[in-house]
Amino acid sequence: MTATHDPTIPPPRRLKPWNAVERGLAKVGISGRMLVLIAPALWLLIFFLVPLAVVFGISLATKQFGRPPYSALLSTEDGTVQLTLHLSNYIRLFTDNLYVAAYLSSIRIAAISTIITLLVGYPMAYAIARASDRWRNILLMLVILPFFTSFLLRVYALTGFMRGNGVINQFLGLFGIEPLVMMQTDFAVYVGIVYTYLPFMILPLYTTLVKLDVSLFEASADLGGRPLRTFLSITLPLSLPGIIAGSMLVFIPAIGEFVIPSLLGGPETLMIGRVLWDEFFTAANWPRAAAVAVAMLVVVVVPIMLMQRAQSAVVEK
Amino acid sequence: MNKTLALAFGALLAASPALAQEEPVLNVYNWSDYIAEDTIANFEAETGIKVNYDVYDNNEIVDAKLLAGNSGYDIVVPSGNFLERQIKAGLILPLDKSKLPNLANLDPAVMATAASQDPDNAHGVPYMINTIGLGYNVAKVTEALGPDADLTSWDLLFKPEVVSKLADCGVAVLDSPSEVIGIALHYLGLDPNSESEEDLAKAEELLNSIKPSIRYFHSSQYIDDLGNGEICLALGYSGDIFIAADAAANAGQGNEVSYLIPKEGAATLFDFLAIPVDAPHPDNAHKFINYILEPQVVAAITNYVFYANPNLPALEFVDEEVKSNPGIYPPAETIAKAFVMKAHSPEFEEVLTRTWTRIKTGQ
Numbered sequence: 145m146t147a148t149h150d151p152t153i154p155p156p157r158r159l160k161p162w163n164a165v166e167r168g169l170a171k172v173g174i175s176g177r178m179l180v181l182i183a184p185a186l187w188l189l190i191f192f193l194v195p196l197a198v199v200f201g202i203s204l205a206t207k208q209f210g211r212p213p214y215s216a217l218l219s220t221e222d223g224t225v226q227l228t229l230h231l232s233n234y235i236r237l238f239t240d241n242l243y244v245a246a247y248l249s250s251i252r253i254a255a256i257s258t259i260i261t262l263l264v265g266y267p268m269a270y271a272i273a274r275a276s277d278r279w280r281n282i283l284l285m286l287v288i289l290p291f292f293t294s295f296l297l298r299v300y301a302l303t304g305f306m307r308g309n310g311v312i313n314q315f316l317g318l319f320g321i322e323p324l325v326m327m328q329t330d331f332a333v334y335v336g337i338v339y340t341y342l343p344f345m346i347l348p349l350y351t352t353l354v355k356l357d358v359s360l361f362e363a364s365a366d367l368g369g370r371p372l373r374t375f376l377s378i379t380l381p382l383s384l385p386g387i388i389a390g391s392m393l394v395f396i397p398a399i400g401e402f403v404i405p406s407l408l409g410g411p412e413t414l415m416i417g418r419v420l421w422d423e424f425f426t427a428a429n430w431p432r433a434a435a436v437a438v439a440m441l442v443v444v445v446v447p448i449m450l451m452q453r454a455q456s457a458v459v460e461k
Numbered sequence: 462m463n464k465t466l467a468l469a470f471g472a473l474l475a476a477s478p479a480l481a482q483e484e485p486v487l488n489v490y491n492w493s494d495y496i497a498e499d500t501i502a503n504f505e506a507e508t509g510i511k512v513n514y515d516v517y518d519n520n521e522i523v524d525a526k527l528l529a530g531n532s533g534y535d536i537v538v539p540s541g542n543f544l545e546r547q548i549k550a551g552l553i554l555p556l557d558k559s560k561l562p563n564l565a566n567l568d569p570a571v572m573a574t575a576a577s578q579d580p581d582n583a584h585g586v587p588y589m590i591n592t593i594g595l596g597y598n599v600a601k602v603t604e605a606l607g608p609d610a611d612l613t614s615w616d617l618l619f620k621p622e623v624v625s626k627l628a629d630c631g632v633a634v635l636d637s638p639s640e641v642i643g644i645a646l647h648y649l650g651l652d653p654n655s656e657s658e659e660d661l662a663k664a665e666e667l668l669n670s671i672k673p674s675i676r677y678f679h680s681s682q683y684i685d686d687l688g689n690g691e692i693c694l695a696l697g698y699s700g701d702i703f704i705a706a707d708a709a710a711n712a713g714q715g716n717e718v719s720y721l722i723p724k725e726g727a728a729t730l731f732d733f734l735a736i737p738v739d740a741p742h743p744d745n746a747h748k749f750i751n752y753i754l755e756p757q758v759v760a761a762i763t764n765y766v767f768y769a770n771p772n773l774p775a776l777e778f779v780d781e782e783v784k785s786n787p788g789i790y791p792p793a794e795t796i797a798k799a800f801v802m803k804a805h806s807p808e809f810e811e812v813l814t815r816t817w818t819r820i821k822t823g824q
Contacts, residue, residue, distance in 0.1 A: 207811075208807075209546065209549065209807050210551065211530050211550065211551065211552060212528065212530070213528040213550075241824060242818060242819075242824045245824045307691055308691050309689065309690060309691065325676075327691075328676050410677055411675065411678050414822045414824055419818070425525050426638060426817070427811060428521070428524055428525065430528075
């Protein structure tokens with residue numbers, strides 16, 4: 145014990161008031177370590193679990209016209225407290241084909257966007273990871289740069305590119321090509337999602353790729369592995385955690401995306417975010433909108449859990 | 462100790478008259494592009510009340526904020542059919558008419574019609590009158606349909622063989638179930654406020670027949686798109702289409718936008734100035750409404766937004782080009798064929814919304 149302390153370095157001095165606080169907390173059985181854990185737990189409780197519980201509660205009510213626009217769950221009658229839970233909103237999600245179709249369509253759009261983002265983002269991340277130190281920081285900066293502008297403005301700017309008399313069609317017009325209808329199509333939605341979420345794919349991919357040991361590639365080459373073989377059997381498997389993390393960061397928010405399909409999509413671009421908007425605003429049916437939101441959470445949580453499991457399996461290997 | 466107490470009481474006494482008089486703030490929530498550029502600044506200069514001004518582009522969002530409560534707004538401007546529901550739900554404060562001497566300026570005929578949505582005109586003051594009609598790009602529509610095309614009828618939108626020729630140059634429709642379905646019912650010769658599911662099915666069939674030609678459903682995007690030639694036909698609010706026409710004329714790209722009140726009759730909407738029941742500054746809200754009711758003030762708004770107002774003495778201050786425009790101040794025979802939207806029962810509202818989603822998305 146005594147040998148571990150170098151006598152020339154004094155033990156870290158602690159601030160007096162903090163000592164008192166710590167002693168006080170210790171008396172009720174709270175250590176500093178616990179305090180550090182309590183802060184994020186409280187944050188989650190107040191800003192995630194409580195709102196979620198409120199939404200869940202509303203989803204078990206029925207619509208009524210008044211303020212608030214949903215029935216009370218608890219009512220008192222003759223001195224007894226009655227709890228009334230309506231499952232009709234959830235039953236409706238299964239009996240009306242709209243909701244299932246919207247969930248499936250959202251998952252499809254999110255999955256296709258994620259694959260495109262991965263195909264576009266992987267080479268970019270790889271190039272950044274292999275670039276010289278000087279270039280690497282500049283390139284990373286360029287990836288982050290779009291965040292300095294509002295997301296909404298960037299999506300609006302895309303309409304300037306894709307509209308009938310926009311930049312792309314004007315360019316095509318130089319070659320005598322008829323203007324293409326790009327706006328209000330699924331194509332525009334994919335462009336919007338891929339463009340917006342690309343940095344979320346590149347950054348986790350970059351962090352795994354940059355940590356890869358270059359000697360592994362050299363070993364592979366020494367043993368006669370061609371570049372493609374080296375990529376498939378070394379780079380790709382080792383970057384799997386980055387692929388999973390990046391895909392999750394793109395896929396999950398893309399499922400619930402509302403702004404991009406409303407600004408760029410056509411009437412048939414069915415996404416759950418838009419259905420939710422219609423339930424809440426057009427139909428003023430808060431309980432059903434809440435049920436759609438809770439169901440969306442379930443739909444999103446399942447793929448997260450699957451991916452998490454896949455990721456931990458990869459890490460264990 | 463006694464001294465502190467006395468001081469505290471003194472402060473309280475000094476503060477109480479200030480409490481009785483509202484802080485000089487007013488929170489207004491109005492439609493986008495729905496007021497003259499200097500109205501708010503003039504009101505602030507005249508009354509010393511600081512105005513926070515927010516805008517929206519659809520009735521539903523106002524409805525949601527009022528339902529949620531504590532919106533913080535002192536003035537909202539819902540359309541009549543929405544106001545009707547909001548009054549029933551107890552979301553709107555009854556007006557104190559003693560604070561609104563300028564109410565006498567309003568056209569009694571308009572007030573009588575408005576009373577069908579706001580009984581006894583107790584809760585809302587009609588702000589602007591607008592119609593829902595067709596805005597079109599003159600050159601593009603003529604090019605697509607030929608020079609002899611009939612540009613006076615709803616056939617332009619509701620006849621599949623006509624509207625399909627416009628699909629390539631772009632057709633947009635308001636994203637508003639009650640209004641669009643009401644117009645479709647009127648076109649079919651049915652009651653636009655019908656709650657019969659049989660009638661609704663007929664309207665759905667009509668809208669489905671033209672659906673392949675519709676590029677999008679949105680309640681404000683068409684203003685820009687019509688102005689810069691991105692679309693050539695829009696079912697939209699009269700004033701918005703005039704804004705598009707103005708933008709097109711100013712852009713100088715050769716786009717000319719025209720507004721049509723179809724001969725079969727158009728939906729007429731009154732937007733009302735109303736005070737939410739939990740408005741923090743109801744007194745200032747009354748002052749604002751009374752200010753808007755001044756003939757010169759409301760005439761300046763009409764001259765800027767191209768919507769007619771129901772203020773009789775204001776007419777002499779309205780520009781001649783606005784007054785003589787049949788799309789803004791329609792002739793008597795058009796007014797005779799116009800119809801007003803009524804609020805629907807919550808049960809029908811539900812069916813209507815579901816039908817609307819089916820029309821839009823095919824699901």
